Amino acid sequence: DAKTTQPPSMDCAEGRAANLPCNHSTISGNEYVYWYRQIHSQGPQYIIHGLKNNETNEMASLIITEDRKSSTLILPHATLRDTAVYYCIVRVTSNAGGTSYGKLTFGQGTILTVHP
Amino acid sequence: DAGITQSPRHKVTETGTPVTLRCHQTENHRYMYWYRQDPGHGLRLIHYSYGVKDTDKGEVSDGYSVSRSKTEDFLLTLESATSSQTSVYFCAISYSENQPQHFGDGTRLSIL
Numbered sequence: 001d002a003k004t005t006q007p008p009s010m011d012c013a014e015g016r017a018a019n020l021p022c023n024h025s026t027i028s029g030n031e032y033v034y035w036y037r038q039i040h041s042q043g044p045q046y047i048i049h050g051l052k053n054n055e056t057n058e059m060a061s062l063i064i065t066e067d068r069k070s071s072t073l074i075l076p077h078a079t080l081r082d083t084a085v086y087y088c089i090v091r092v093t094s095n096a097g098g099t100s101y102g103k104l105t106f107g108q109g110t111i112l113t114v115h116p
Numbered sequence: 117d118a119g120i121t122q123s124p125r126h127k128v129t130e131t132g133t134p135v136t137l138r139c140h141q142t143e144n145h146r147y148m149y150w151y152r153q154d155p156g157h158g159l160r161l162i163h164y165s166y167g168v169k170d171t172d173k174g175e176v177s178d179g180y181s182v183s184r185s186k187t188e189d190f191l192l193t194l195e196s197a198t199s200s201q202t203s204v205y206f207c208a209i210s211y212s213e214n215q216p217q218h219f220g221d222g223t224r225l226s227i228l
Contacts, residue, residue, distance in 0.1 A: 034216065041222075042221060042222070043206050043208075043219030043220050043221050043222050044159065044206070044208075044219045045219070046216040046217065046218060049216060087158075103161055103164075103174070104159070104161075104208075104217060105158075106158035106159040107158060108158060109158075
Protein backbone atom coordinates (compact mmCIF):
# COMPACT_ATOMS: atom_id res chain seq x y z
CA ASP A 1 0.00 0.00 0.00
CA ALA A 2 1.20 3.54 -0.75
CA LYS A 3 2.70 5.52 2.09
CA THR A 4 0.83 8.58 3.32
CA THR A 5 2.11 11.77 4.93
CA GLN A 6 0.04 13.84 7.32
CA PRO A 7 0.86 16.78 9.57
CA PRO A 8 1.32 15.57 13.16
CA SER A 9 -1.14 18.04 14.64
CA MET A 10 -3.69 20.73 13.75
CA ASP A 11 -5.98 23.07 15.61
CA CYS A 12 -9.45 24.23 14.67
CA ALA A 13 -11.98 26.56 16.28
CA GLU A 14 -15.36 25.10 17.14
CA GLY A 15 -17.91 25.76 14.40
CA ARG A 16 -15.28 26.32 11.74
CA ALA A 17 -14.33 23.92 8.98
CA ALA A 18 -11.44 21.58 9.67
CA ASN A 19 -9.36 20.78 6.60
CA LEU A 20 -7.00 17.85 7.11
CA PRO A 21 -4.45 17.28 4.34
CA CYS A 22 -2.84 14.03 3.27
CA ASN A 23 -0.12 13.38 0.72
CA HIS A 24 0.01 10.04 -1.08
CA SER A 25 2.27 10.77 -4.02
CA THR A 26 2.99 7.09 -4.80
CA ILE A 27 -0.65 6.03 -4.96
CA SER A 28 -1.55 3.52 -7.67
CA GLY A 29 -4.59 3.57 -9.90
CA ASN A 30 -6.30 0.76 -8.00
CA GLU A 31 -5.82 2.22 -4.52
CA TYR A 32 -8.55 3.93 -2.56
CA VAL A 33 -8.06 6.72 -0.04
CA TYR A 34 -9.67 5.95 3.32
CA TRP A 35 -10.08 8.18 6.35
CA TYR A 36 -10.56 6.94 9.88
CA ARG A 37 -10.44 8.70 13.20
CA GLN A 38 -9.77 7.51 16.71
CA ILE A 39 -11.11 9.27 19.74
CA HIS A 40 -9.16 8.61 22.90
CA SER A 41 -9.62 5.07 24.26
CA GLN A 42 -12.05 4.08 21.51
CA GLY A 43 -11.69 1.96 18.41
CA PRO A 44 -10.99 3.60 15.05
CA GLN A 45 -14.10 4.98 13.36
CA TYR A 46 -14.58 4.87 9.61
CA ILE A 47 -15.28 8.31 8.11
CA ILE A 48 -15.19 8.19 4.34
CA HIS A 49 -13.32 6.79 1.35
CA GLY A 50 -12.89 7.52 -2.34
CA LEU A 51 -11.04 6.53 -5.49
CA LYS A 52 -10.82 9.65 -7.67
CA ASN A 53 -14.08 11.54 -7.35
CA ASN A 54 -14.88 13.81 -4.46
CA GLU A 55 -17.12 12.18 -1.88
CA THR A 56 -19.47 13.50 0.77
CA ASN A 57 -21.40 11.81 3.53
CA GLU A 58 -23.06 12.86 6.76
CA MET A 59 -19.74 13.12 8.56
CA ALA A 60 -17.35 14.74 6.11
CA SER A 61 -16.24 15.53 2.59
CA LEU A 62 -13.26 14.07 0.81
CA ILE A 63 -11.51 16.08 -1.88
CA ILE A 64 -9.00 14.17 -4.02
CA THR A 65 -6.75 16.08 -6.41
CA GLU A 66 -6.96 15.28 -10.08
CA ASP A 67 -3.55 13.58 -10.07
CA ARG A 68 -4.61 11.66 -6.91
CA LYS A 69 -1.36 12.49 -5.19
CA SER A 70 -3.06 14.24 -2.30
CA SER A 71 -6.42 14.60 -0.61
CA THR A 72 -8.18 16.70 2.00
CA LEU A 73 -10.71 15.61 4.57
CA ILE A 74 -13.15 18.37 5.42
CA LEU A 75 -15.22 18.46 8.58
CA PRO A 76 -17.59 21.32 7.70
CA HIS A 77 -18.52 22.46 11.20
CA ALA A 78 -16.10 21.07 13.74
CA THR A 79 -17.29 20.41 17.27
CA LEU A 80 -15.39 19.59 20.43
CA ARG A 81 -16.34 15.93 19.91
CA ASP A 82 -14.34 15.91 16.68
CA THR A 83 -11.10 16.14 18.67
CA ALA A 84 -9.32 12.92 17.70
CA VAL A 85 -6.46 11.38 15.75
CA TYR A 86 -7.29 11.30 12.04
CA TYR A 87 -5.73 8.65 9.84
CA CYS A 88 -5.39 8.81 6.08
CA ILE A 89 -4.89 5.33 4.60
CA VAL A 90 -4.33 4.18 1.06
CA ARG A 91 -5.71 0.74 0.45
CA VAL A 92 -5.47 -1.56 -2.54
CA THR A 93 -8.64 -3.12 -3.91
CA SER A 94 -9.11 -6.84 -4.44
CA ASN A 95 -8.94 -6.32 -8.21
CA ALA A 96 -5.22 -5.74 -7.88
CA GLY A 97 -4.55 -9.45 -7.84
CA GLY A 98 -2.28 -11.26 -5.45
CA THR A 99 -2.99 -11.26 -1.76
CA SER A 100 -5.61 -8.74 -0.85
CA TYR A 101 -7.55 -9.19 2.35
CA GLY A 102 -8.48 -5.64 3.17
CA LYS A 103 -5.47 -4.86 5.31
CA LEU A 104 -5.42 -1.32 6.66
CA THR A 105 -2.02 0.19 7.41
CA PHE A 106 -2.34 2.93 10.00
CA GLY A 107 0.37 5.58 10.21
CA GLN A 108 0.77 8.15 12.96
CA GLY A 109 -2.12 10.32 11.79
CA THR A 110 -2.97 13.93 12.58
CA ILE A 111 -4.03 14.95 16.06
CA LEU A 112 -6.88 17.39 15.53
CA THR A 113 -7.75 19.57 18.50
CA VAL A 114 -10.98 21.52 18.29
CA HIS A 115 -11.07 24.37 20.79
CA PRO A 116 -13.95 26.55 21.98
CA ASP B 117 -21.27 0.55 17.30
CA ALA B 118 -21.64 -1.58 14.12
CA GLY B 119 -22.76 -4.57 16.23
CA ILE B 120 -19.31 -5.54 17.50
CA THR B 121 -18.66 -6.65 21.05
CA GLN B 122 -15.22 -7.39 22.41
CA SER B 123 -14.73 -9.27 25.66
CA PRO B 124 -13.27 -8.85 28.11
CA ARG B 125 -12.74 -5.09 27.93
CA HIS B 126 -9.88 -5.20 30.40
CA LYS B 127 -7.70 -8.05 31.58
CA VAL B 128 -4.62 -8.35 33.74
CA THR B 129 -2.81 -11.66 33.80
CA GLU B 130 0.60 -13.16 34.42
CA THR B 131 3.35 -14.18 32.06
CA GLY B 132 2.98 -17.74 30.83
CA THR B 133 -0.78 -18.00 31.22
CA PRO B 134 -3.11 -18.61 28.27
CA VAL B 135 -5.46 -15.78 27.32
CA THR B 136 -8.41 -15.77 24.93
CA LEU B 137 -10.06 -12.64 23.63
CA ARG B 138 -13.44 -12.79 21.97
CA CYS B 139 -14.93 -10.72 19.19
CA HIS B 140 -18.65 -11.12 18.58
CA GLN B 141 -20.55 -9.51 15.70
CA THR B 142 -24.23 -9.33 14.87
CA GLU B 143 -23.76 -7.99 11.31
CA ASN B 144 -23.19 -11.33 9.54
CA HIS B 145 -20.04 -9.88 7.94
CA ARG B 146 -17.71 -12.32 6.27
CA TYR B 147 -14.40 -10.69 7.18
CA MET B 148 -13.06 -10.30 10.69
CA TYR B 149 -9.70 -8.94 11.83
CA TRP B 150 -7.59 -8.70 14.96
CA TYR B 151 -5.24 -5.72 15.40
CA ARG B 152 -3.02 -4.60 18.22
CA GLN B 153 -2.21 -0.99 18.99
CA ASP B 154 0.97 0.10 20.70
CA PRO B 155 2.54 3.54 21.19
CA GLY B 156 4.78 4.40 18.26
CA HIS B 157 3.48 1.54 16.09
CA GLY B 158 -0.09 2.43 15.25
CA LEU B 159 -2.43 -0.47 14.59
CA ARG B 160 -0.90 -3.68 13.29
CA LEU B 161 -2.77 -6.65 11.87
CA ILE B 162 -2.36 -9.91 13.81
CA HIS B 163 -4.70 -12.34 12.05
CA TYR B 164 -7.76 -12.14 9.89
CA SER B 165 -10.58 -14.39 8.78
CA TYR B 166 -12.36 -14.48 5.44
CA GLY B 167 -15.00 -16.99 6.46
CA VAL B 168 -15.86 -19.76 8.91
CA LYS B 169 -12.74 -21.84 9.51
CA ASP B 170 -10.81 -19.65 7.02
CA THR B 171 -8.06 -17.66 8.67
CA ASP B 172 -4.66 -16.31 7.78
CA LYS B 173 -1.74 -14.48 9.35
CA GLY B 174 -1.17 -10.77 9.44
CA GLU B 175 2.09 -8.90 9.97
CA VAL B 176 2.55 -9.64 13.70
CA SER B 177 1.11 -13.13 14.13
CA ASP B 178 3.89 -14.78 16.17
CA GLY B 179 2.62 -15.89 19.57
CA TYR B 180 -1.03 -15.66 18.55
CA SER B 181 -3.58 -18.11 17.19
CA VAL B 182 -7.16 -17.58 16.08
CA SER B 183 -10.28 -19.59 15.49
CA ARG B 184 -13.57 -18.95 13.80
CA SER B 185 -16.07 -21.78 14.21
CA LYS B 186 -19.09 -19.63 13.36
CA THR B 187 -19.69 -16.42 11.47
CA GLU B 188 -20.32 -14.25 14.50
CA ASP B 189 -17.33 -15.16 16.67
CA PHE B 190 -13.59 -14.66 16.11
CA LEU B 191 -11.32 -15.71 18.95
CA LEU B 192 -7.74 -14.57 19.53
CA THR B 193 -5.60 -16.77 21.78
CA LEU B 194 -2.27 -16.08 23.37
CA GLU B 195 -1.07 -19.58 24.17
CA SER B 196 1.54 -18.41 26.69
CA ALA B 197 1.31 -14.70 27.31
CA THR B 198 4.46 -12.59 27.42
CA SER B 199 4.97 -9.02 28.61
CA SER B 200 5.55 -7.92 25.00
CA GLN B 201 1.92 -8.79 24.29
CA THR B 202 0.69 -6.10 26.66
CA SER B 203 -1.35 -3.95 24.32
CA VAL B 204 -4.78 -2.77 23.29
CA TYR B 205 -6.44 -5.27 20.97
CA PHE B 206 -9.06 -4.26 18.43
CA CYS B 207 -11.37 -6.42 16.44
CA ALA B 208 -12.75 -5.22 13.11
CA ILE B 209 -15.33 -6.54 10.68
CA SER B 210 -16.17 -5.85 7.06
CA TYR B 211 -18.79 -7.10 4.64
CA SER B 212 -16.13 -7.78 2.03
CA GLU B 213 -12.42 -7.11 1.68
CA ASN B 214 -13.19 -3.94 -0.29
CA GLN B 215 -15.71 -2.50 2.13
CA PRO B 216 -14.80 -0.30 5.12
CA GLN B 217 -13.76 -2.04 8.29
CA HIS B 218 -15.66 -1.22 11.45
CA PHE B 219 -13.94 -1.57 14.78
CA GLY B 220 -14.92 -2.66 18.25
CA ASP B 221 -14.08 -0.70 21.39
CA GLY B 222 -10.98 -2.73 22.18
CA THR B 223 -9.59 -4.94 24.92
CA ARG B 224 -6.87 -3.55 27.14
CA LEU B 225 -4.59 -6.45 28.07
CA SER B 226 -1.79 -6.22 30.61
CA ILE B 227 0.69 -9.06 31.06
CA LEU B 228 2.65 -8.80 34.30
